[in-house]
Amino acid sequence: MIADIFTSSWFYWAVGIAIGLPIGLVATTEWQHALRRRQSFLVRPVTLLRNYLLPLGALLLLLTEARQMPAGATSVRTVATLFAFVVLVLLLSGVNAALFQGAPEGTWRKRIPTIFVDVARFVLIAVGLAxxxxxxxxANVRGLFTALGITSIVIGLTLQNSVGHVISGLLMLFEQPFQIGDWLDTASARGRVVEVNWRAVHLETSTGLQIIPNAVLAGASFANLSRPENKHKVKVTTI
Structure with missing residues (x-):
């Protein structure tokens, strides 16, 4: 009986998981602490790897190899779905941290608005889930994509004015006429840009925080007082 246990393949998988999972958790924990001390943008991907991917991978191997459950079992499919989703999120988070969050100042990667990165990530996650x-x-994803396409057309026709404003604002952000920290002189306010999102630009003015919709800026003229650099004009009134 004992000899049969030692000759079974599931026994070695169970022992390997029992030993490998704690070692992997300890190694990724030390990696996480080292990245946090360096204030690296890779902390989040490593956290996903430690907290979710390693345990789910160990559970999936435990079900399929140690317990030798069939791949068509509901529990195996559920764990496999969660594992694949975490892998997808981990890859996107790693690419975002390596290419955009850690990009040097002045490069095209640094100038890309966050909203475009978020939209691209959302689309890739949706396609990956499908x-x-x-x-x-x-699942029949072809029918799902067809239904989503028809729904998008109907929503676009219904909300064409609102969608038009949003698209014009996004195109303005893609052009990058200003960035965080620039001083803008608009028809309604003059102040420093402190936040830019998909809907509006937030200006810090002498009277408080002024929120200007992107569509308003895209449809009117405004001056960027911070460009060109090292050129300023000061008007002083004396008695």
């Missing part, structure tokens, strides 16, 4: 459900659960 592929995951198609591969693991056998």
């Amino acid at each position: 592929l995951i459900f198609s591969y693991i659960w056998g």
